[in-house]
Amino acid sequence: MKDDREWIAFQQRKVFSEQKQIKEYLSALNDRDKVDVLVVGAGPAGLAIAAETAKKGLSVGLVAPDTPFVNNYGVWLDEFKDLGLEHCLLHKYDDALVWFDDSDPASGTELGRPYGQVCRRRLRDHLLKECAAAGVKYLPGLVDFVRHGDVEKNELAEANRGQQFTLNSRLVVAGTGHNRDMLSYEEGAPPGWQTAYGVEVRIPNHGFPVNKAVFMDFRQSDPEAMKEEQDEGVWRVPSFLYVLPVDKDVVFVEETCLVARVQVPFDELKRRLYRRMKRMGMEIVEEDILEVEASWIPLGGTPPVAPQRTIAYGAAAGMVHPASGYSVVNSISKAPRVATAMAEGLKEGGEIEASRRAWEILWGAEPRRQIGFYQFGMELLMSLRIEQMRNFFSTFFALPTNLSRGFLGNRLSSSELIMFALTTFAIGNNELRGLLLAHLVS
Numbered sequence: 549m550k551d552d553r554e555w556i557a558f559q560q561r562k563v564f565s566e567q568k569q570i571k572e573y574l575s576a577l578n579d580r581d582k583v584d585v586l587v588v589g590a591g592p593a594g595l596a597i598a599a600e601t602a603k604k605g606l607s608v609g610l611v612a613p614d615t616p617f618v619n620n621y622g623v624w625l626d627e628f629k630d631l632g633l634e635h636c637l638l639h640k641y642d643d644a645l646v647w648f649d650d651s652d653p654a655s656g657t658e659l660g661r662p663y664g665q666v667c668r669r670r671l672r673d674h675l676l677k678e679c680a681a682a683g684v685k686y687l688p689g690l691v692d693f694v695r696h697g698d699v700e701k702n703e704l705a706e707a708n709r710g711q712q713f714t715l716n717s718r719l720v721v722a723g724t725g726h727n728r729d730m731l732s733y734e735e736g737a738p739p740g741w742q743t744a745y746g747v748e749v750r751i752p753n754h755g756f757p758v759n760k761a762v763f764m765d766f767r768q769s770d771p772e773a774m775k776e777e778q779d780e781g782v783w784r785v786p787s788f789l790y791v792l793p794v795d796k797d798v799v800f801v802e803e804t805c806l807v808a809r810v811q812v813p814f815d816e817l818k819r820r821l822y823r824r825m826k827r828m829g830m831e832i833v834e835e836d837i838l839e840v841e842a843s844w845i846p847l848g849g850t851p852p853v854a855p856q857r858t859i860a861y862g863a864a865a866g867m868v869h870p871a872s873g874y875s876v877v878n879s880i881s882k883a884p885r886v887a888t889a890m891a892e893g894l895k896e897g898g899e900i901e902a903s904r905r906a907w908e909i910l911w912g913a914e915p916r917r918q919i920g921f922y923q924f925g926m927e928l929l930m931s932l933r934i935e936q937m938r939n940f941f942s943t944f945f946a947l948p949t950n951l952s953r954g955f956l957g958n959r960l961s962s963s964e965l966i967m968f969a970l971t972t973f974a975i976g977n978n979e980l981r982g983l984l985l986a987h988l989v990s
């Protein structure tokens with residue numbers, strides 16, 4: 549048994565020696581250096597915004613610990629292809645399957661949408677090469693605090709790490725993931741939590757088709773709480789199985805709690821995973837485990853105060869989809885627009901105008917209208933029992949694909965989101981309609 553904090557530290561401290569150090573790609577940024585834009589954080593979001601900003605002709609410094617990408621990212625193939633990143637995939641799947649319950653056809657339901665598993669090394673390598681080509685400089689380390697100077701007096705921002713370094717820049721972008729210390733957020737509801745426990749494991753002839761990902765498999769779930777417990781308001785937070793086959797004998801299987809008010813403990817998810825796999829006739833043997841993943845993603849919560857002098861980007865900016873936990877495609881695809889806003893803002897109005905323009909893209913009026921809707925969806929999901937969740941998703945995946953894919957990809961405008969809601973209501977069964985109405989009223 550491990551405490552959840554140990555699981556999170558375990559995930560963050562993974563070592564992947566095949567991923568080169570950042571300092572092998574980028575030239576050095578030194579203590580007391582001055583740049584136009586300082587990006588804090590070297591996850592997918594930080595690297596993407598650093599590269600795109602430098603491409604606009606601004607001098608860019610990157611500061612972050614020299615660590616590898618550790619998460620196992622999944623993406624929809626069409627979206628990754630549109631970004632020109634197909635070469636950064638480890639596995640491509642012709643389709644993604646779902647099973648809502650044990651009575652579904654044995655072969656599952658095809659979503660008709662190819663899926664991909666990102667190769668962490670290749671994606672990081674690609675983004676770092678983009679940074680290098682555009683001249684981004686790098687200093688390894690953690691920033692303790694950022695202080696913004698008085699622009700009237702031409703004072704620069706200062707990012708500081710005790711005695712170790714002080715860096716100066718006109719703009720600071722915090723791509724610090726779930727570390728929100730450098731930013732201010734609005735008061736309000738706490739986030740929901742997505743938690744998942746997965747293993748890449750050798751299971752000879754596991755039986756999952758190797759050319760298909762499994763997006764959601766509710767088969768062989770643990771039974772719901774006993775009737776008496778349910779009467780007392782006790783119910784099991786739903787979880788499902790997510791599967792990325794590696795080959796016919798190796799598979800990544802992950803027990804996922806999509807979103808909940810509570811953080812389902814990793815040990816509980818692990819027990820559920822092992823029991824489910826056993827019931828499916830695929831026992832997980834400890835010695836055959838190749839990698840363990842403990843995934844912990846805050847979802848939703850209040851947006852950052854916008855505008856503020858420090859610009860947030862990626863998970864720190866609330867760019868994680870509140871109902872799916874995905875952000876990689878969103879962060880990479882928005883980077884050119886945000887970089888342009890910063891470059892033009894600096895040129896045409898100065899530091900405050902540049903951060904205002906960047907924040908307008910991230911959290912202007914339209915993104916705020918959209919997020920209200922996504923939050924509604926997230927709150928609804930958090931209130932669902934497993935049967936209700938199965939019902940919800942069987943309706944969701946029966947929606948016209950422009951709506952279901954647009955919703956998952958954060959691409960629906962606020963008016964399209966209204967259409968999404970009305971269509972869900974129209975094609976849902978009476979139970980789902982009742983749930984939607986009750987949730988709306990509450």
Ligand SMILES: Cc1cc2nc3c(=O)[nH]c(=O)nc-3n(C[C@H](O)[C@H](O)[C@H](O)COP(=O)(O)OP(=O)(O)OC[C@H]3O[C@@H](n4cnc5c(N)ncnc54)[C@H](O)[C@@H]3O)c2cc1C
Pocket residue numbers: 559588589590591592593594611612613615619620621622623689690691692723724725726727841842843844845861862863864868873874875876877879
């Ligand atoms: C296990 C797991 C699986 C996930 N799977 C998916 C998926 O399949 N698809 C998807 O789209 N999303 C997924 N997500 C969600 C989300 O996309 C990821 O968390 C993603 O890594 C967020 O990118 P980011 O660059 O914003 O932040 P991170 O990747 O968390 O990077 C943050 C960076 O900031 C640095 N940093 C933090 N504080 C400081 C500081 N004070 N000073 C300097 N540097 C600092 C960190 O060292 C790191 O370099 C997953 C998340 C987890 C945890």
